[in-house]
Amino acid sequence: MAVGAGAAVLAASGLGYEVAGRRLLDRLDLVVRAGESVAVTGPSGSGKSTLLMCLLGLLRPHAGDILVKGTDITGLRERALARYRREHVGIVFQFGELLPELTPLENTALAALLSGVPRDEAYARAESLLSEFGVPYGRTPTADLSGGERQRTAVARALINEPSLLLADEPTGALDGATRDAMAEVLFSVPRRWGCALLLVTHDASVAARADRHLALGDGRLTEVAVSGTEAGR
Numbered sequence: 186m187a188v189g190a191g192a193a194v195l196a197a198s199g200l201g202y203e204v205a206g207r208r209l210l211d212r213l214d215l216v217v218r219a220g221e222s223v224a225v226t227g228p229s230g231s232g233k234s235t236l237l238m239c240l241l242g243l244l245r246p247h248a249g250d251i252l253v254k255g256t257d258i259t260g261l262r263e264r265a266l267a268r269y270r271r272e273h274v275g276i277v278f279q280f281g282e283l284l285p286e287l288t289p290l291e292n293t294a295l296a297a298l299l300s301g302v303p304r305d306e307a308y309a310r311a312e313s314l315l316s317e318f319g320v321p322y323g324r325t326p327t328a329d330l331s332g333g334e335r336q337r338t339a340v341a342r343a344l345i346n347e348p349s350l351l352l353a354d355e356p357t358g359a360l361d362g363a364t365r366d367a368m369a370e371v372l373f374s375v376p377r378r379w380g381c382a383l384l385l386v387t388h389d390a391s392v393a394a395r396a397d398r399h400l401a402l403g404d405g406r407l408t409e410v411a412v413s414g415t416e417a418g419r
């Protein structure tokens with residue numbers, strides 16, 4: 186657990202999910218606390234994206250509970266799930282999923298505007314987050330930014346509604362070298378600075394090693410990956 190990690194934001198227990206007769210999640214348990222980062226790795230096809238989809242409420246697990254801030258989201262109907270995603274969850278994908286023709290400021294503010302935040306406040310929050318992450322927010326369309334700038338914009342957008350849970354699916358997968366490291370640095374600073382819980386899925390062991398906890402998904406369950414001496418001393 187991270188130093189000073191707080192209450193459980195996410196507590197999933199006994200999760201089960203089957204597809205085509207295959208048990209992808211099998212009595213899986215997972216707790217992520219406020220201020221804590223958890224990385225999940227696992228072979229291709231082991232069910233990492235399926236787990237994230239369950240946590241987002243886009244797939245309904247066949248067994249188990251997913252408590253987010255004490256509410257079991259597995260029992261929510263569509264409208265309540267949409268509200269849950271809007272109010273509690275931020276998500277960053279591999280390719281950022283931003284609208285290319287909008288500026289980074291517009292892309293970031295849009296997520297707040299769609300949640301009913303007044304225009305001035307949405308833009309003020311967006312400016313503050315983008316400066317924090319060192320993204321230029323002039324008139325340049327997002328399409329013309331570098332890969333790293335686009336991903337940092339995606340993090341700003343994911344944070345604008347002050348989520349308690351930040352989910353990231355291969356957020357560094359499309360980046361390489363120094364850009365990937367810089368992006369990892371930004372992501373892992375988020376739980377420390379904003380106090381939310383971060384759950385990150387990655388194929389990159391060096392990125393996973395930066396998390397407070399590194400879990401491996403295999404045979405439908407999560408197991409702790411031992412932290413090496415160097416990592417433990419970070």
Ligand SMILES: Nc1ncnc2c1ncn2[C@@H]1O[C@H](COP(=O)(O)OP(=O)(O)OP(=O)(O)O)[C@@H](O)[C@H]1O
Pocket residue numbers: 204205209227228229230231232233234235236
């Ligand atoms: N609707 C479906 N019908 C049949 N098989 C499916 C369906 N959805 C997912 N699968 C299978 O379930 C397995 C797990 O998929 P998932 O995307 O969760 O894996 P992953 O660990 O995220 O993989 P990767 O690392 O390659 O992204 C895969 O073998 C996939 O083909």
